Ligand SMILES: Nc1ncnc2c1ncn2[C@@H]1O[C@H](COP(=O)(O)OP(=O)(O)O)[C@@H](O)[C@H]1O
């Protein structure tokens with residue numbers, strides 16, 4: 403293993419003139435890490451994707467990351483060990499990426515880490531990671547802890563991706579919405595006048611994933627095929643939608659702290675006789691309807707909705723999103739970001755490469771209109787190679 407990392411370190415010494423960055427994103431689905439290697443010209447002209455990789459978490463890592471979402475015994479020690487495992491997994495992803503472009507010099511890695519708690523209302527958000535170990539293993543500057551400064555400035559620390567969405571997906575004189583459906587969903591509204599708003603809308607895949615894991619021992623509902631076989635239960639949907647977070651005005655953000663298996667079992671307590679497949683159908687409809695509510699309310703003039711994150715591969719969810727929008731009088735096209743030339747699996751990792759570049763150039767990464775921070779802030783902390 404260390405031979406491999408020695409190889410990375412000797413191949414990829416930091417180059418201060420390079421515009422090539424690595425972005426690593428592991429989100430609330432706890433599935434693994436998505437990585438990209440990308441050239442980001444400093445003048446903001448078109449980026450060039452040089453490589454991409456996905457490193458799934460082992461079952462044991464996933465289980466421990468899941469367990470650490472809730473209070474538990476000796477969690478400081480357990481979190482530190484998880485952070486070391488995450489750094490090793492991120493370094494493996496980096497090695498795979500660099501094998502795709504062995505000659506390049508990388509300026510920096512933007513590493514999001516794994517959120518284990520997100521409590522901006524209490525003044526903190528915690529992404530598990532060991533960026534010092536990642537820098538040690540890779541021999542590349544690492545920019546980590548990208549959310550805390552926004553929280554310190556009174557913001558939500560999330561979502562951070564709207565600034566990047568604006569940089570690559572905005573079009574003149576039209577309103578576009580970029581929807582990221584990971585474990586949690588967030589939207590970026592790229593208004594026709596050039597302004598950008600956005601917030602977390604609520605669940606993405608997190609509840610559907612939990613339900614199919616419980617009933618079919620699968621990590622997710624491939625293509626939404628299981629949900630498609632069920633009937634949406636309107637009474638249950640009404641109970642699910644009766645959640646304070648969904649009705650709050652932005653800025654707002656959420657995570658597994660709220661939308662947890664406990665939240666779901668509380669909501670299901672009066673529905674114990676429902677068939678599991680009907681619950682899955684209703685959970686899919688819940689994600690679609692919360693997204694459609696948010697888009698129709700905050701972007702009524704939208705002409706195109708572009709979906710990224712793993713939810714873009716759930717055909718049933720995509721279809722329901724289009725239907726729910728149409729029912730609210732919103733007749734925007736609904737596509738994945740592939741229609742704009744970027745794979746839905748790459749968008750978030752690209753955003754963290756872009757945020758690393760913002761740090762290196764000493765440019766702010768947050769949008770105060772989105773997060774509610776007191777002002778623009780430089781995001782992240784540097785762990786030198
Ligand atoms: N082919 C697919 N069909 C249905 N859902 C999928 C598919 N591929 C991925 N997903 C969903 O996307 C999730 C991963 O999405 P991702 O964007 O990585 O989220 P996160 O950023 O929260 O890790 C999976 O847990 C699963 O729910």
Ligand SMILES: [Mg+2]
Pocket residue numbers: 427428429430431432433434435436584
């Ligand atoms: Mg993921």
